[in-house]
Amino acid sequence: xxxxxxxxxxxxxxxxxxxxxxxxxxxxxxxxxxxxxxxxxxxxxxxxxxxxxxxxxxxxxxxxxxxxxxxxxxxxxxxxxxxxxxxxxxxxxxxxxxxxxxxxxxxxxxxxxxxxxxxxxxxxxxxxxxxxxxxxxxxxxxxxxxxxxxxxxxxxxxxxxxxxxxxxxxxxxxxxxxxxxxxxxxxxxxxxxxxxxxxxxxxxxxxxxxxxxxxxxxxxxxxxxxxxxxxxxxxxxxxxxxxxxxxxxxxxxxxxxxxxxxxxxxxxxxxxxxxxxxxxxxxxxxxxxxxxxxxxxxxxxxxxxxxxxxxxxxxxxxxxxxxxxxxxxxxxxxxxxxxxxxxxxxxxxxxxxxxxxxxxxxxxxxxxxxxxxxxxxxxxxxxxxxxxxxxxxxxxxxxxxxxxxxxxx
Numbered sequence: 560x561x562x563x564x565x566x567x568x569x570x571x572x573x574x575x576x577x578x579x580x581x582x583x584x585x586x587x588x589x590x591x592x593x594x595x596x597x598x599x600x601x602x603x604x605x606x607x608x609x610x611x612x613x614x615x616x617x618x619x620x621x622x623x624x625x626x627x628x629x630x631x632x633x634x635x636x637x638x639x640x641x642x643x644x645x646x647x648x649x650x651x652x653x654x655x656x657x658x659x660x661x662x663x664x665x666x667x668x669x670x671x672x673x674x675x676x677x678x679x680x681x682x683x684x685x686x687x688x689x690x691x692x693x694x695x696x697x698x699x700x701x702x703x704x705x706x707x708x709x710x711x712x713x714x715x716x717x718x719x720x721x722x723x724x725x726x727x728x729x730x731x732x733x734x735x736x737x738x739x740x741x742x743x744x745x746x747x748x749x750x751x752x753x754x755x756x757x758x759x760x761x762x763x764x765x766x767x768x769x770x771x772x773x774x775x776x777x778x779x780x781x782x783x784x785x786x787x788x789x790x791x792x793x794x795x796x797x798x799x800x801x802x803x804x805x806x807x808x809x810x811x812x813x814x815x816x817x818x819x820x821x822x823x824x825x826x827x828x829x830x831x832x833x834x835x836x837x838x839x840x841x842x843x844x845x846x847x848x849x850x851x852x853x854x855x856x857x858x859x860x861x862x863x864x865x866x867x868x869x870x871x872x873x874x875x876x877x878x879x880x881x882x883x884x885x886x887x888x889x890x891x892x893x894x895x896x897x898x899x900x901x902x903x904x905x906x907x908x909x910x911x912x913x914x915x916x917x918x919x920x921x922x923x924x925x926x927x928x929x930x931x932x933x934x935x936x937x938x939x940x941x942x943x944x945x946x947x948x949x950x951x952x953x954x955x956x957x958x959x960x961x962x963x964x965x966x967x968x
Contacts, residue, residue, distance in 0.1 A: 593801060593813045598851045601817050602626050605844050608824030608835075617651025622844035624654035625856045629864055629958045631655040642679035642689040645669040646696035653703050654861065656960060666700050669693055670709045677713030687721050687739070688730040690714055694746040699857045715750060718743055719757050726760035737768050737775045741788035745857055748795035758796070765789055766807035773810025781829050783819040784839050786812050787846035795855040813850055816843060865959045866893025869901075869949060877967045880939035885965075887931040887947060891923035898922050899959065900950040905935040908942045920952070943967040 606628055609615070615623065616637060620630040634655040636648050649665045672679050672693070679693040680686075694714045701707040722728060722743075723735045730739035740761050747754050768775050768785075777785040790812055793800040801813050819826045825835030826843040849855055872886040883905070891897045904916035919931040937943055944967055949960040 593811070593817060593850075595851065597817070598813070598847055601820055602844070602847050602851060604820065604824035605840070605847070606824075608840070609844075616841070617647040617654075618841045618845065620651045621654040621856065622841060622848055624656075624861060624864075625848040625852065626844065627862075627864060629656065629960065631962050632958050636661070639665075639668075641681065641684035642669060642672050643684070643692045645672070646692035649696040650699050650857075653700060653705070656962070661964075662700070662705060666697070666705055666707060669696065670707070673709050673714065677710060677715075677717035679714070686730060686732050687718065687728065687743075690717055691728075691730050691739075691742050691746045694718070695742070695857050698746075698749055702858060702860050704860065711750075715747055715754070718746055719754060722757060722760065723764075726762075726764035728761070735764075737765060737777050737782070737785040738788045740764055741785070741792040744792040745795045745855070748792075748797075748855070749858060751796060762805065763807070765792075766809075769809050769812070771809050773812045773815035775812070783816050783826055783828065784842045786816045787839075787842040790816065790846040791849055791855065791857075794849040794853070795858060800850060816846060819843070863892070865897070866891065867897065867899070867949065867959055868892050869947070869960050869963070871947060871963055871965075873945075873965060875965070877937055877943075877945060877965060879937055879941070879943075879967060882934050882936055883945055883965070883967070884934040885932070885945070885947075887919075887933070888928050889919075889923070889931075889949065890928035891925060894925060896922055896924060897959075898951050899929070900948075900952050901929070901931055902948040902950070903931070903933050903935075904946050904948070905937065906944050906946055908944050914938075914943070937967055 606623070606626065609619065609623060613633065614635055615630050615633045620634040623630045634651060636652065637644070639645055639648060645665050645668055649662060649669065652662045652665060669679070672681065674680065679689040694711065697707050697709055697711070725735055727735035728739040728743040729735045730742055744758060744761055747758060751758055765775070770776060770781060774781045774783070775785040775789055776782060790800045793803055798804060801811050819839065820843070821827055821835060823835065826840045827834055828836040828839045868890040870888040873884065877883040885903060887901060887903060889899060889901050900918060900920045902916055902918040905914045906912065907914055915935050917931070917933045919929055921929060923929060935945070945965040947963040949958065951957045951959055
């Protein structure tokens with residue numbers, strides 16, 4: 560089972576999972592080797608499935624963003640308390656294109672949680688999961704040009720110190736497993752040359768958990784979630800998941816994963832073959848995106864969607880009873896003409912009503928940058944936020960870039 564973050568309901572899922580040992584022999588037939596076209600088709604079906612969903616969590620926003628979909632209009636941040644909570648929200652917020660202070664605030668909070676020993680544990684949350692995902696999220700933030708300053712060497716040393724004699728890792732406290740080991744490899748990947756023996760031992764453990772079909776087992780049964788985690792780890796290490804280096808690998812892990820896709824685009828878990836599983840579907844999206852892009856989303860800067868670039872000249876926040884002045888510059892960096900609608904609006908956040916707005920609507924020439932200077936007078940009382948939207952036009956209202964929010968204090 561994938562444990563990208565620890566939550567109360569994860570424990571109940573694990574208990575249910577342990578009751579399904581009778582499915583331990585459930586393996587799916589191996590398909591022909593996946594091609595870029597088949598991976599693209601699988602992703603397109605996933606995108607169609609998600610387009611009908613009402614909201615995206617951090618992982619879904621990240622996966623969609625890495626497959627070319629702007630997720631901001633349906634993305635919302637979850638509850639934050641542990642280091643792993645802040646880690647997933649850093650990645651979700653950046654993936655959603657949030658240019659407000661939120662991303663930096665989450666980064667600062669996460670960095671402040673690191674101990675002198677290098678870990679990110681707290682009294683309430685002391686699993687290895689906290690440190691593994693803190694390292695991954697801060698690596699991701701740095702790759703996307705955010706200011707990051709923490710003791711990465713100490714954090715990775717702490718992770719390495721938790722390696723089991725089997726070569727695997729236990730990030731949850733439930734025991735050594737495939738998911739934990741794959742996540743640890745992603746965290747160590749940026750410094751892989753310094754940790755060759757640790758990585759080799761972890762890979763040996765993973766090989767021992769792979770079935771002939773290419774699927775990986777977790778807690779006694781075949782698991783598309785665990786297989787997705789290993790695919791992400793292989794890409795992060797610079798390996799081809801369909802043909803990783805070294806002996807001992809079996810089948811084709813990418814083929815095995817895609818066998819779990821339903822006709823509606825979602826993915827199912829082993830214990831419920833006819834039902835879409837939200838966690839499995841999100842994990843498959845994350846893995847397939849890395850496979851198609853042939854690079855790890857955690858280690859590389861996100862691609863700019865739609866070849867549009869928005870620069871916002873404004874304060875980090877505005878104040879009540881003052882003027883909110885901004886200069887917005889929207890550039891067409893692509894090789895085709897772009898119909899764009901740039902909107903700056905003042906919202907009352909108490910009732911989600913728009914108080915005032917201004918806009919620019921036009922066709923941007925190749926290489927052209929349009930500039931919109933604007934501002935609002937903010938009332939002396941109430942709860943407000945300035946929001947900036949980039950759509951194609953008034954009729955479709957298709958988001959071309961993730962919205963930008965500027966708080967009013």
